[in-house]
Structure formats: C-alpha cells, structure tokens
Amino acid sequence: MNVSKKVAFYTLGCKLNFSETSTIARDFINEGFDRVDFSEKADMYVINTCSVTENADKRFKTIVKQAQKGNPDAFIAAVGCYAQLKPQELADVNGVDLVLGATEKFKITDYINDLSKNDFGEVHSCEIEEANFYVGSYSIGDRTRAFLKVQDGCDYKCTYCTIPLARGISRSDTLQNVLDNAVEISEKGIKEIVLTGVNIGDYGKGEYGNKKHEHTFLELIKELDEVKGIERLRISSIEPNLLKNESIDFVANSNTFVPHFHIPLQSGSNDLLKLMKRRYLKELYIDRVHKIKEVMPHACIGVDVIVGFPGETDELFLETYHFLNELDISYLHVFTYSERDNTEAVEMAGVVDLNVRKKRSKMLRGLSVKKRRAFYESQLETTRTVLFEGENKQGYIHGFTENYVKVKTPWNPELVNTLHTIQLTEIDDDGLVRFNFVELKILN
Template identity: 45%
Template sequence: MINTSVFQNKKAAYFTLGCKLNFSETSTFGKMLADLGVRIAGEGDVADICLVNTCSVTEVADHKCRQAIHRLVRNNPGAFVIVTGCYAQLESESVSKIEGVDLVLGSDEKANLIQFLSDAWTAKESAAELNEGGKVESLHEYHSVKTKMIKSFAPSCSRGNRTRYFLKVQDGCDYYCTYCTIPYARGNSRNPTIASLVAQAEEAAREGGKEIVLTGVNIGDFGKTTGEGFLDLCKALDKVEGIERYRISSMEPDLLSDELIDFCSQSSAFMPHFHIPLQSGSDEVLKLMHRRYDKTLFAHKIELIKQKMPDAFIGVDVMVGCRGETPECFEECYEFLDDVDVTQLHVFPYSERPGTAALRIPYVVNDAEKKVRSKRLLDLSEQKRIEFYARYIGTEQEVLFEKAARGKAMHGFTSNYVRVELPAKLAKEEYDNQILRVRMGEFNRDKSALQVELL
C-alpha cells in the first residue's frame, strides 16, 4: 500500500546520466510522482526528494554519478535521496554507503520505485518522530538482485521537458560483448507486448505528441519475451493516428533486417534516420569484442539504406583504444569509416570495466593514444556531418520545432535529422511541437545547425 500523504506538496529534483533510455525512465518516474502531488523543485528551491538515475558504461560515468549524488546531497540538506540505474545495480551496497543516500534500487526493483520510496520514506519519518525532532541519519538502504534474477519490465513513454516522446520497447541484453557491463546491469533481453506499446503510443498522440523515439538497450532483439518481432511492432505503430514521426534508436547491424530497411523506406511515419553501432572498423577487433557481424555485413546495411533512402541520416557508434586495437587495426577502422557513407560518428574512448572479459586481452592502448585516435575520428565525423548538412542548403524541408527559452533561437530537426535554427526574432511559442515547412539557409555560427526561414 502506497502512503500518498507523504508526497503531497513535496518538491523533487531529478538528475539523469547516460542514455536516452535512462532519460525516458526518469521522466516516467517524475510523472508518477507528479500524479501523487510532487512538483519539480524550481531554481533556488531545496528539494524534498532527489532522484539520481545512473549510468555505468565507463569509469568516467561512475565518477560522474558519485559527483552528482554528492552535489544533490550538499545542495538539498535533509532531502530523501534515491539512486537507481546501472551503477546502482552494479554497485548497490557501495552506492548506499555514500553520505546522504537513503535508498538504492537495482534494475529489477525500479519497476516498483514508488512503493519502495513510500515504504522507506514512512520509515524515515517514523524514526524522526521517535527522535523527537532531532537529526535523522540517512537510511542507506539498498535493494538489488543478481543479474539472472532481473525479470521485471518498467514501462516508459514520456517526454519530460522535451518535445519528442521516448517509448521504451525493450530492456536488457543477451550479447555480452567483452568490453560491456550493460547485460550485468540491465539483465537479459525482455519486452512488453506490441498491444501495450501501441496503447502507450496512442496515449502520447492524445496528449498531442507528434514524434516518438523507440528506445531500449538492444531493441532489435525485441520479441524474446512475447514471441513477436520488431518489424511487427513497427508496422503496428505505423497505424497509430496522430503520431507523424518515429525514430529508431540504436540498433545492432545484425538485427537491422533488410525487410525493416525496406519497410522504413516506404513508411511515411518512420523517418530516414538510423543509428547503428559499429564499434570498430577492424574485423580483428570485432572478433575480440565478440560482436556478431563483420565489416562486410555493416557495409551492406549502409549501402542498402542509401540505395532505398538516399537522404537518410546514419549515426554510428565507434569505440577507440579498446584492448587489442593495434595501430594497424585503428588505421583499418579509420579508412573503413572514411570510405563508408555515414553521416556522423559517436566516438567513445574505451574504458576498463571490472569483471569484463576484455581485461584478458593483453594489448593495451594508453590514454594519450586514445585521445589522438578519438580526435582523428571526431574530425572525420565533423567533416562528414557538415558535408551532409550542406547538401540541403537552399532546399525546402519540414521541421518539428522544439521548445526554446523566451528570447532564444528555436531548434528542430528535419525528417532526416538535420538540425535547424530559427532566429530568436522569428521564434514563437506556438511553434513548439509543430511541424512547419521551412527554407534551409546557411550554417549558423558554430556550424551545429542550418539557419531557416518559415515558408
């Protein structure tokens, strides 16, 4: 039984690290608390509840999580502090010992976050009453189960303070790549039914949503739980009235079927926009990573996308400096990426993760060399993105505009994910969440977007 009275007129602060899936889940937690009477703490307010949704994809991410917790505890004295997410699953006990932390929930428990929070908060208030108004120490509670016991699925379809909705269609991963801790933090692949996801999309449409991003850990693996398929999901969502745009978040090359590519090329709602993790353009390194494809398969997927959707934006994840990546392997990777027709590279320096199989690979790349390699790939990425954007200067496009601060330029994206900027003097609040036709102009000052004018 949830004690709703403890939440009335309380203020909450939220902090999220990591992927789009984490942001979607935090937004859902916030919505659930708002339904119980909790409002978001304003600037300068001291929050009653602090929720941190953590990431653990790199050692840097772990450090940022600890920093965020310390900062929220310091800035919100007396607040009830709850921590969840991947770092909370992998290091539940140690996170719970951080000064000021009351409750840590692992990946299975976060599906019942409100119940856990209600119980723990009531216990803390009871302790305060027994202490007759004196200072009550943090609870330092933690709840998590071993990876193989993670079975729950926490639904999420929300936008928070964003324009686009993020619909969680899948969680967990069965791939166990040698460098990655995510399967240990998220558990095995699992998903809800297509019918439940369609219902969430319909609800988003009723709320006025026009674009939904399909998120998950390994979304191409959709169907492990229900025996359905990702293509079937896309076909069902395509029929939802009111949603004009869908974007597919990161999908493994071996799970991006030719049939799905063909479907997207014919759908008016699924945008010509793909994000495909490559990780390395060296077959030798891909084998060391235990990835389930090679360069030839990846190149085929890119070629097919461009054949059917010449204007498609293709983002690619690349990891540099992983164990086993010799200088020769990196050069092979660079040359492959230089040659393949992708739009933008998301470059991540390899980070050693305790307990991963990669630690058994003997060849180690030092940090200085990682920075050099990262810089080369980031420069290549910027060259490719700018060349892609330049193709659309002078064209007419449809843009979904996103909310901007008063007096600031508005931004938005074309169907193929070209970022645009509408000058502040032309921006209006009513343009938020509207798809408007524009003429694409020249680059803005930092070349992060093309300036536009409305038609």
C-alpha cells in the same frame, strides 16, 4: 504521503534511462509529490545512473553534491545500471540514503516513508537473473519528443559491455502495450516518438515472458505506423545484424518513420570486432549503409565507435578511421574504451595507453565534425519538415528535420512543438543550418 513534498530527478546515460525516469516520476506524482527541476530545492532527489563509461560513474558523486547544495537535508536515492552493478559503492557515497537495483527501481515509492535521512545508505538489489520481467516506460513532459521503451536487457555477450549484468536478459513489451502507450503519447500533443531499448532489433523476444519471439521488429514498426496522431516515429540505436532489408524498405515507404538510423559499429577492424564478440563483420555494416542510401539517399546515418579497445594497434585504429572516412555516414558517437569490472575485455592483453586513447578519440571526433558538415552541405537547397524544440537558446529556437539536420531561427514561442515545411539555405558559423519557410501553416 504529504502533498507538499517535492521530488527532483537527474538522469545519466541513454534515452532508455530518460524513458524510465519519466515513468518513475509519474509514480511519484500519483503519490502526491510535486516534481521540480533538479536545480531547485527538493525534499527528495532521485539519480538514475549509468555505467557504460567510467565518466558516468565519476559524475555520480558530483551530482550528489549538487543535490546536497540544493537541500542538505534532502533524501537522496540512486537507481539504474550503476546501482545494480555496484550498489554498495553508491551507498557509501556521503549523503546517499537509498540504492535500488534493476528490479526495485520501479517500486521506489514503496521504499519511501518519512524521507528522514539514513545514517547509512540502504541497499535493495537483486541477482540480475531475477530481472526477468518487463516494465513498460515512456518519457513525457520533458521534451517535444517522447522516448518510448519497447525492449529491455540483452542476450549478447560483447566483451566490453556490462549492460547484460545491469539489465538482465532480453525481453520485450507486449505489442498491444506499446501501441497503447503510443496512443497515450499522441493524445498529449507530442509530435515525435523515439523507439528505445537496449537492443530494439531483438524486439519480440520475451514478450509475455516467453523465450521465443511472439512478434518481430518489422511487425512492431508496421503496427506503430498505423497509430493516429503521431507525426514522426524515429528508431534509436539498432544493431546492424538485426536491421533487415524488409525494415529498411518499410521505413523508406512509411507514413511516419523518418529516414534516420543510428547503427553501432564499434570498430572498422574485423580483428577487433571478433575480439569484441560482435555479431557481424564490417562487410555487413557496409551492406547496411549501402542499402539505406539506395532507397533513402537523403537518410541520416549515425555510428557508435569505440577507440582504445585492448589490442587496437595504430594500424588497426587507422583501419577504423579510413573505413569510416570512406563510408557514406553522417556523424559519429565516439566512446573512449574504459575498463569495466566483470567483463572479458578487462583481462585482455594489448592495453592501450590512456593518452593514446584520448588522441584517437580526438581524431574521430574531428572526423565526425567533417562528416556532419558534409551531410549538412548535401542537404542544402532541399525541402524538409522541421519540428521545433521548446528551449530559448541565446535568442534562437532550434529544431530537427526528419533526417536529423539541426536548424535554427530567431526565438518565437509560437513555433514550439510545431512542424513546418522549410528549405535549407546555408550553414552558419556554429554548424547549424539556416532556412526559409516554405509553408508557414502548421502541419497537422
């Protein structure tokens, strides 16, 4: 391949997608491509798609137009979840040359020849049952933290979700490969690793291609805690029924795991949780929150919640609202339910009007602002450690404490990707926290 060729990437969706984009990008670099920003002129644009919500689908066409604006003659490829679920729909978008499904996306360079535009979008996708092997991934070079993929796919059958159709069965990276990747990340000077996957609490299933668990999630985090050179390890989203007391206790006493959990709830109504085919009821969720706060009172707890699911009456929505309002959590990720093809929920009665969905979503987002503010206020006058990001935002540098309080201070490039001990002092008008340095020395 021509060493002068430039490739750019755009990632929609979750941390898992970011880790996979970064891995695919390294394959291009190994083939002699130069990676450039998506806003720059490139010979090829790769869009890693998401299909969790309707909005992610709609954004695809906008991103294709953005690529065409950068270079009308560029070769455009689509990969990822939406590409697996609806490959022909993407291939029919004007300007798209190549669509690769779940098993093909990691072999994208094998499908690239001279980057000549195709008359029609070329599709290479598989039956999702064929997505039964594991490809390890991690992101590097995009941020001051790395997203390390440890697991893929899901065996749960939630009635609203297309992820099992897009990513296949639950399967895990080998423990040794996860540890090797963590070492590689640490050697590049990155201070924080975020563990990611579709259902990371299910880690160990499908390791070495076996259906049984070779290792458990607890064994995984214990081994990672021993990796030298990593200052912080953060657990991304984990199902409440898979977050065991032993794991919570281990994090509380860990060398590197931080007191931050993101735990999907989806509804505070047991009636709706049953309709969603979630594997727990709200009583278990309460127990998980209480356990975390018992051993880590300063822990940050984020919550995923869906509004407007079929059958969600005003009474059931208010049940969720009051449940969350009374729970000791720190912020919400609110998802407005959208109908997805080939799911059980799309056939359910009790469809909620779109305007009602939007109203409820706005109410919960308002509650999230209130919850985050209350959590930040509870952290004032405490001493924390901050890892600074790499971006100058209107003259300020931002960072996150170990328990996910976002702070800011005037821009100083010497602070990028460094850890400092600070004391949180006040909440600014924009909701970020100001602080005083306790120790100016970089923590190594």
